[in-house]
Structures are given as structure tokens and as C-alpha cells.
Amino acid sequence: MKNEWPLWEVFIRGQHGMSHRHVGSLHAPDAEMAIKNARDVYTRRNEGVSIWVVEANHISASSPSDKGPLYEPSESKVYRHPTFYDIPDEVGAM
Amino acid sequence: MTATMTRDEALFQGLVRLGDNTLIIGHRVSEWCGHSPVLEEDIALANIALDMIGQTQLWLGLAGEVEGEGRDADKLAFHRDAWDFRNLLLCEMPNGDFGQTMMRQFLFDAWHSIYLGRLLKSSDARVAAIAEKASKEVAYHLERSADTVVALGDGTAESHARMQAALDYLYPYVGEMFLSDDVDAVLAEAGIAPDPASLREEYDALVGRVLDKATLSVPENRYAQKGGRTGTMHTEHLGHLLAQMQWLQRAYPDARW
Numbered sequence A: 001m002k003n004e005w006p007l008w009e010v011f012i013r014g015q016h017g018m019s020h021r022h023v024g025s026l027h028a029p030d031a032e033m034a035i036k037n038a039r040d041v042y043t044r045r046n047e048g049v050s051i052w053v054v055e056a057n058h059i060s061a062s063s064p065s066d067k068g069p070l071y072e073p074s075e076s077k078v079y080r081h082p083t084f085y086d087i088p089d090e091v092g093a094m
Numbered sequence B: 001m002t003a004t005m006t007r008d009e010a011l012f013q014g015l016v017r018l019g020d021n022t023l024i025i026g027h028r029v030s031e032w033c034g035h036s037p038v039l040e041e042d043i044a045l046a047n048i049a050l051d052m053i054g055q056t057q058l059w060l061g062l063a064g065e066v067e068g069e070g071r072d073a074d075k076l077a078f079h080r081d082a083w084d085f086r087n088l089l090l091c092e093m094p095n096g097d098f099g100q101t102m103m104r105q106f107l108f109d110a111w112h113s114i115y116l117g118r119l120l121k122s123s124d125a126r127v128a129a130i131a132e133k134a135s136k137e138v139a140y141h142l143e144r145s146a147d148t149v150v151a152l153g154d155g156t157a158e159s160h161a162r163m164q165a166a167l168d169y170l171y172p173y174v175g176e177m178f179l180s181d182d183v184d185a186v187l188a189e190a191g192i193a194p195d196p197a198s199l200r201e202e203y204d205a206l207v208g209r210v211l212d213k214a215t216l217s218v219p220e221n222r223y224a225q226k227g228g229r230t231g232t233m234h235t236e237h238l239g240h241l242l243a244q245m246q247w248l249q250r251a252y253p254d255a256r257w
Helices: A031-042 A064-076 B007-030 B039-067 B073-078 B098-119 B125-153 B157-173 B182-189 B196-213 B236-251
Strands: A007-013 A021-027 A050-055
Touching: A007 A031, A021 A031, A021 B039, A031 A050, A031 B039, A031 B125, B007 B039, B007 B073, B007 B098, B007 B182, B007 B236, B039 B073, B039 B098, B039 B125, B073 B236, B098 B125, B098 B157, B098 B196, B125 B157, B125 B196
Parallel strands: none
Antiparallel strands: A007 A021, A007 A050
């Protein structure tokens, strides 16, 4: 019998209009308790207005050993950055 | 208690009862800090203990103000002896195992949430304001302790047996919550606080619902251990708790951070 509670990844939205951000992980027996634990572990200093939790084993992740083929090809493609445009002053800060 | 008790004398007693409840159960819960079964529960219990101590500062702070003899919350918390404490006996009961702590918390939270709900409509604006802040914290405490009681009660054979044992052990301390005396009569008459006896039905319904879900049986016997909120007689556990909680202020009076 497995005694350890499953691992949950915790995402917190700091304010309305922002996106949820990964803040860490914790153990809990179910989703409801995971949210309660997240409230107690990650929002005690007023960090959040919304919590998402997802069981860690439901997250599919890219493999670190694939980082060559996955990410290196984009290193030589500076033209994909939108830094070659003259931005009119009237536009203001982007 | 005499029938000639003034409004402020009764209010002082009522506030000390509220502040002592949260102080003593808050200290009990804080004893888990660093000892909980899992990290997540450790932090959650510490948060609850801190909420309780925060509420204590407000209740005892107001009590000192009402008394008008220069005692502040710290003075009341650390410089009174066991016989001057007015908390429910339930609050001073030992932690036992984690299940017993959560059962004690649930039995208290259920009463606390109902009582604070009534205080929201207190004729005393200061009381209503503290209740407003505290009731949000306590709504969460109740949700958490109720969920845990259900999870453990309706869990494994061992967790079920432990929760039933905890309920059987603590249930005799529930009745004290609903015993009314002269202090309550004055407070109820003035519209400051509810008559405790009037809360029993709502409490039984709430607790019954959760314990039912937890597959636990409420003991038939309604015998009530009493003496905490009147100060007539505390259990032997309170003295030990105070020895630990108060020793620093007693050894080094008025020591500050």
C-alpha cells in the first residue's frame, strides 16, 4: 500500500487580469485538500486571488535530453524577434 | 455573580471568555508546530493557531479597555492564574493524536462559527467589528476541520476507530458551550451576545451532518463537564499549559522582543 499522498503542482494568480503562475508543489490526498493546503502554504502572505492545482503526474513535460533539437534551432533566428521595426513615438511604451 | 452585575462587568466577563477560548485552543494548536504528520498540515495548523492568537489580542485587548484598570491583552494572557481563566474546558483538552486534535478543533469551530455569526449583530459595535474579522477566519477553520473529520472518520478502519475514540472522549465537553449564567443573561438582555442555550439546536444539526458523513456516532449521553467558562473548576491540563505558555513573562515580567 502506498502511504504517500500524491504530488500536486500549484498555480497562483496574484491579481485579477494576470495569469496563474507556478509557485511550487505539495502533497495532498485529493484536489480539494490540495487547494486548501495551497491556500495555507502559498497564500499566507496575501499572494493570491485564485488557486489552480493539478496532480503532477498529469503534467507532460519535454525531456531535458531533447533540448538540442527542441531549442537550439531557434537560437540563430533573430529575425523572429520583433526588434527590426521603427516604432512611432505616438505608440508610447510597448 | 450577583444580579446587580453592570453591563460593563458582564461585557468584561464575556470578552474574557471569548479571548480565553481562542488563547487556550490557539496555544494547544501551536503545540503541533514542527510535529505535525506532514509539512502541509504543520503549516495549516500554525496558520490556525496564529488566527486564534490574533483574535485573542482583539478580545482581551477590548476586555482590558472595558475593565479600565490598565490591563492590556498581554497582561490578561500572561499574568493570570488558572482559576482566573474563563475558557471552555474543551479548549484546554490535550492534543492527543492528530485525529483527537482535529476532532477538538471541529467541535470548537462549529460552535465558534455559530456564536460569531450571532455576534455580527451585536449591539456593541466593537464586538461586532471583531466578530466580522474573526468569522471569516473561522469559516475556513471549520471547513478544514470538518473535511478532515470526514476524511479520517470515513477513512481506514484505524482512522475511523481513532476518530470515534476522540469523539467519545471529547463529547462530554460539548455541553458546556450551551450553559447560560448571569453574565449571559445580562449580555443577551443588552443585545450584545446571544444566549448560549439558544445555539444548541443549530450546533447539533451542523455537527450531526458532518459526523454522519464521517460515519461516526454521536454519543447518546448528554452529560456535560463544566466549570471552565465560569472559572469554578478547570481540568488538571490547564495548569500545565499555562506553565509552558506563561513562564517567560513570569520569569522576566514585561520582557519584550
